[in-house]
Amino acid sequence: MSVTVSTEAVRVDGLSRRYGAVRALDAIDLTLERGITGLLGPNGAGKTTLLSVLATVSEPDAGRVSVFGLDPGDAAERVEIRRRLGYLPQELGYHRHFTVAAFLDYVAILKEITDRRRRAEEVAMVLTVTGLEDRARSRIRTLSGGMRQRLGIAQALLGAPDLLILDEPTAGLDPEQRLRFRELLSELPGDPAIVLSTHQADDIAAICPRVIVLLNGQVRFAGTPAGLAGTAAGQVWAADERDNGAHLSWRGGDGRWRHIGEQPPAGAELVSPTVEDGYLLVSHAAGTR
Amino acid sequence: MTHISEDLLTSYAVGTAGAINLWSVEAHLTGCASCRSAVSAHVDADRLARNRSVLLVRAAIGDGGPVRRLLRRCGVPDHLLGVLAATPSLRASWLLSVLAVVAVVAVEAAAVSYGWIGQPAPHASPEALAPFLLVAPLLVLGGVAAAFLPVFDPANRLAVAAPFSGFTLLLVRTVCALAVALIPVTGIAFVLPGPGWLPFGLLLPSLALSAFALAAATVMDPRAAAVLAGLAWMVPASLLALAHVPLSIVQPDAQFACAAVLFACVVVLFARHSRFEMGLMK
Numbered sequence: 001m002s003v004t005v006s007t008e009a010v011r012v013d014g015l016s017r018r019y020g021a022v023r024a025l026d027a028i029d030l031t032l033e034r035g036i037t038g039l040l041g042p043n044g045a046g047k048t049t050l051l052s053v054l055a056t057v058s059e060p061d062a063g064r065v066s067v068f069g070l071d072p073g074d075a076a077e078r079v080e081i082r083r084r085l086g087y088l089p090q091e092l093g094y095h096r097h098f099t100v101a102a103f104l105d106y107v108a109i110l111k112e113i114t115d116r117r118r119r120a121e122e123v124a125m126v127l128t129v130t131g132l133e134d135r136a137r138s139r140i141r142t143l144s145g146g147m148r149q150r151l152g153i154a155q156a157l158l159g160a161p162d163l164l165i166l167d168e169p170t171a172g173l174d175p176e177q178r179l180r181f182r183e184l185l186s187e188l189p190g191d192p193a194i195v196l197s198t199h200q201a202d203d204i205a206a207i208c209p210r211v212i213v214l215l216n217g218q219v220r221f222a223g224t225p226a227g228l229a230g231t232a233a234g235q236v237w238a239a240d241e242r243d244n245g246a247h248l249s250w251r252g253g254d255g256r257w258r259h260i261g262e263q264p265p266a267g268a269e270l271v272s273p274t275v276e277d278g279y280l281l282v283s284h285a286a287g288t289r
Numbered sequence: 290m291t292h293i294s295e296d297l298l299t300s301y302a303v304g305t306a307g308a309i310n311l312w313s314v315e316a317h318l319t320g321c322a323s324c325r326s327a328v329s330a331h332v333d334a335d336r337l338a339r340n341r342s343v344l345l346v347r348a349a350i351g352d353g354g355p356v357r358r359l360l361r362r363c364g365v366p367d368h369l370l371g372v373l374a375a376t377p378s379l380r381a382s383w384l385l386s387v388l389a390v391v392a393v394v395a396v397e398a399a400a401v402s403y404g405w406i407g408q409p410a411p412h413a414s415p416e417a418l419a420p421f422l423l424v425a426p427l428l429v430l431g432g433v434a435a436a437f438l439p440v441f442d443p444a445n446r447l448a449v450a451a452p453f454s455g456f457t458l459l460l461v462r463t464v465c466a467l468a469v470a471l472i473p474v475t476g477i478a479f480v481l482p483g484p485g486w487l488p489f490g491l492l493l494p495s496l497a498l499s500a501f502a503l504a505a506a507t508v509m510d511p512r513a514a515a516v517l518a519g520l521a522w523m524v525p526a527s528l529l530a531l532a533h534v535p536l537s538i539v540q541p542d543a544q545f546a547c548a549a550v551l552f553a554c555v556v557v558l559f560a561r562h563s564r565f566e567m568g569l570m571k
Contacts, residue, residue: 055450079566095443096443102374
């Protein structure tokens with residue numbers, strides 16, 4: 001007899017959310033598995049709304065959400081989800097008079113880590129992981145933007161969550177910090193389900209085995225980064241001149257024009273598509289570019 | 290000199306040496322550089338580093354100061370004291386503001402009553418208390434509002450997504466904010482020229498207003514609820530002051546009304562407490 005072990009962490013069926021006349025999420029269906037899933041989309045695509053619903057911070061207008069088989073609409077099950085959750089909101093506010101360690105201690109209490117010794121161990125662990133151990137005594141108001149972002153990631157890691165929801169975690173990080181962040185995520189123990197939103201296609205390409213493209217509140221692509229890049233296969237061209245007939249054109253760092261379109265511009269050569277090319281093409285097809 | 294055996298050094302380093310051996314080893318190590326050097330080879334460097342980090346974190350968190358130490362000794366759970374650290378109406382700047390406002394209206398009442406300003410009054414005039422009566426319960430309400438309004442908690446979204454009960458958080462913060470605001474307000478009332486029951490007369494209105502704001506926040510925007518509660522006090526208090534009977538706002542009829550409002554609001558609050566688990570308070 002064979003036993004199938006489900007790796008499904010989150011299931012969303014027909015999820016909708018409105019803000020007044022604006023439909024932020026439009027009957028979304030998706031599943032998230034353990035491992036890292038990247039959520040790609042422009043501003044206003046609905047990424048933050050989707051993540052806040054998954055983080056049990058917002059309630060949907062319609063549809064069903066299941067997190068580890070638990071229903072966030074049920075009070076007891078919602079608490080159980082929150083016990084297994086780490087969440088970095090897009091705009092995380094800080095008590096600026098707190099020290100870094102005191103802030104993490106406060107969040108650890110909110111995560112029901114009531115034993116002082118265990119709280120200190122958890123705080124020490126996340127400070128080490130995020131490279132902030134030398135800043136434990138610093139007031140939050142003295143930290144740079146990148147350090148605050150790392151502090152936000154640190155608080156999300158408290159309690160070794162099974163589901164880590166990170167809304168724009170790489171915003172404000174310099175290239176070295178982004179590399180370190182990617183390394184950090186890939187080395188997290190326990191195989192948690194991680195969903196992160198970003199504008200950076202290279203973040204997706206570097207660390208996410210799965211990617212979801214969200215545009216105008218709808219899922220326009222769900223698959224692997226290679227699959228997303230593949231949507232632009234045979235449609236990405238490099239040329240010395242701009243082609244006004246292409247869907248999208250921009251000049252690269254090498255000075256050559258990169259075009260996305262079905263027809264090759266004069267003198268152009270076909271090049272391998274990237275995740276960004278695929279994302280741009282999907283966005284174009286959806287009418288958002 | 291006899292040195293510590295390899296076995297004993299190992300058991301000491303990994304923490305399995307008994308108490309007597311532990312004392313003997315430590316007494317020897319203080320005077321023997323050779324054994325100190327030897328013991329370091331048996332120590333788990335990662336464990337040491339972890340312990341060092343934990344110690345540094347505990348030092349950085351601190352013990353919260355004398356008030357928190359005192360409350361901990363009185364049996365208040367440390368984690369509850371921890372969530373109070375993020376309550377704006379328990380911060381020194383807020384308390385100083387409350388004291389300043391109380392002092393201003395109290396000095397005004399005393400100055401008018403004792404004839405320091407204006408015409409000398411033969412008897413303590415209740416009208417001099419009008420500003421104090423108007424402001425005192427509002428200060429308490431302000432402290433409670435600052436303790437529960439999401440706008441005053443920058444890390445509000447983290448608290449919403451955390452398993453810690455939002456209603457518990459609300460109650461803990463509110464009770465402390467109430468206590469901290471009521472102490473200066475009623476304390477000043479004791480020294481003001483006025484009826485001796487005045488300090489007690491302020492308690493029910495202050496509690497009723499705070500409970501009204503919290504109960505109303507379960508059915509409307511919490512900021513609007515706090516404003517509504519404030520208006521529910523300011524309008525009648527101002528009208529009675531204009532009618533030259535400011536003390537009526539804290540006299541028996543008003544006390545009964547406040548008691549009824551308090552009871553009704555507490556019932557609503559507990560009946561609708563789940564509202565505080567989805568982002569209002571937390």
